[in-house]
Amino acid sequence: MPTSSISASVLDRTVAPPVQPLARVVLPDAEVRTLPSGARLHVLANNAQPVVRLQAVFRAGKLAENRPGLASLTARMLLEGTTTRTARQIADEVAFYGASLECDSGFDRSTLTLYCLTRHLPTLLPLVVDVLSNPAFPAAELEQLKTRTIQNVRVERKKTSYLASERFNELLFGAHTPYGRPFDADAYQALTVEEAQAFHRAMYSFGNAEIFLCGDVAAEQELVAAAFGSAHARETIPAATPAIDEPIISTLPDRVAVAGSLQASIRMGRHWPAPTHPDTHRLKLLVNVFGGYFGSRLMRNIREDKGLTYGIYASVAPREFGTSLVIGTDVKGESADFAVSEIVLELRRLQEELIPEEELETVKNYILGKFANELSTVFEQCDKYKNIVFLGLPADYYTQFVQQVETADAEALRALARIYFAPEAMQVVIAGPAGE
Numbered sequence: 001m002p003t004s005s006i007s008a009s010v011l012d013r014t015v016a017p018p019v020q021p022l023a024r025v026v027l028p029d030a031e032v033r034t035l036p037s038g039a040r041l042h043v044l045a046n047n048a049q050p051v052v053r054l055q056a057v058f059r060a061g062k063l064a065e066n067r068p069g070l071a072s073l074t075a076r077m078l079l080e081g082t083t084t085r086t087a088r089q090i091a092d093e094v095a096f097y098g099a100s101l102e103c104d105s106g107f108d109r110s111t112l113t114l115y116c117l118t119r120h121l122p123t124l125l126p127l128v129v130d131v132l133s134n135p136a137f138p139a140a141e142l143e144q145l146k147t148r149t150i151q152n153v154r155v156e157r158k159k160t161s162y163l164a165s166e167r168f169n170e171l172l173f174g175a176h177t178p179y180g181r182p183f184d185a186d187a188y189q190a191l192t193v194e195e196a197q198a199f200h201r202a203m204y205s206f207g208n209a210e211i212f213l214c215g216d217v218a219a220e221q222e223l224v225a226a227a228f229g230s231a232h233a234r235e236t237i238p239a240a241t242p243a244i245d246e247p248i249i250s251t252l253p254d255r256v257a258v259a260g261s262l263q264a265s266i267r268m269g270r271h272w273p274a275p276t277h278p279d280t281h282r283l284k285l286l287v288n289v290f291g292g293y294f295g296s297r298l299m300r301n302i303r304e305d306k307g308l309t310y311g312i313y314a315s316v317a318p319r320e321f322g323t324s325l326v327i328g329t330d331v332k333g334e335s336a337d338f339a340v341s342e343i344v345l346e347l348r349r350l351q352e353e354l355i356p357e358e359e360l361e362t363v364k365n366y367i368l369g370k371f372a373n374e375l376s377t378v379f380e381q382c383d384k385y386k387n388i389v390f391l392g393l394p395a396d397y398y399t400q401f402v403q404q405v406e407t408a409d410a411e412a413l414r415a416l417a418r419i420y421f422a423p424e425a426m427q428v429v430i431a432g433p434a435g436e
Contacts, residue, residue: 035229038207046378060203062178075105160265164431264336264432
């Protein structure tokens with residue numbers, strides 16, 4: 001074969017493949033109905049694979065608790081036994097059918113999640129309803145759970161990363177709020193079976209539930225509707241809106257001394273516009289330029305150029321009553337202040353300089369490609385839909401996201417940086433060696 005033919009067929013890896021624009025984004029329509037119990041059932045059907053995810057979500061997170069730690073303790077106790085099944089029997093039944101059953105508690109809500117093959121849902125559904133409706137709260141298991149949790153937190157509090165994040169949230173949201181309150185071992189140890197039972201009765205009523213059923217569910221949705229619709233709806237106590245004060249930002253970093261540590265953890269950030277804010281989509285693009293992916297400015301400066309860390313990030317943490325921007329990294333103790341000064345330098349650059357066209361196009365392609373990948377399964381599509389439900393977003397939220405990212409220009413982004421990326425507005429926490 002002639003040399004010219006060989007060279008013509010070889011892929012030139014110095015040239016990036018062409019990037020295709022992302023088509024208009026439309027999430028699949030969810031069928032929504034209110035059941036006789038008061039629960040709302042959201043169904044997203046997709047028969048691509050014979051699997052299903054069932055989630056029961058309650059407004060039973062930290063926001064709803066009247067005693068610190070009560071929400072997480074109650075959620076974790078749901079799988080520790082019911083009035084008809086022990087914890088071992090629950091685990092064995094779930095494992096026998098190759099399923100997964102978990103209960104997680106967050107700041108705003110608590111969620112019970114079942115993954116299983118579609119054909120096993122009719123068998124496992126009574127178990128799910130039993131776990132939610134009839135938890136036994138056995139005293140021995142509750143005491144063991146409290147002991148394990150306290151021990152785990154003690155271990156975590158030896159890590160600078162945990163201490164920095166805990167202190168950062170406390171300063172940003174206030175130690176008196178669910179979003180900023182640090183873990184209190186004494187208060188957690190004092191929680192009782194009776195308190196967990198009362199919290200469950202108040203907050204786990206099906207009248208307070210959002211049920212999300214997605215996957216190959218066309219033949220099973222009536223069964224789910226009957227199971228959750230026939231349950232008795234107890235009176236639900238509405239969760240209070242937390243009083244979150246605007247933080248007083250110190251001109252000096254807040255320092256958490258960790259004796260004997262060679263590492264320092266940095267957390268920087270501020271209150272951030274809610275996802276419903278008109279600037280939110282372009283701000284997401286700006287955060288990615290700054291520190292939201294491996295090729296970001298923070299990574300190039302702090303990791304690649306200065307060699308101070310293995311990784312550094314900037315991300316937005318949306319909550320129902322308080323969104324925040326968080327910048328985080330771990331460095332050697334003696335490098336912490338220098339790393340903070342370099343982060344400030346990058347904040348200033350965003351305020352003073354226009355983002356070069358090539359860099360901006362790269363980040364746009366990254367963020368839109370990542371977004372498209374996040375819609376590849378019905379479970380991921382349902383997660384996006386849940387954001388619309390819980391954060392009160394408009395139905396075309398993700399379509400607007402794509403359109404605003406595609407049309408964002410450097411001038412508009414610099415104007416936003418001047419408003420939201422001022423170093424003086426950032427709370428700085430450094431957890432590390434004493435005296436640093």
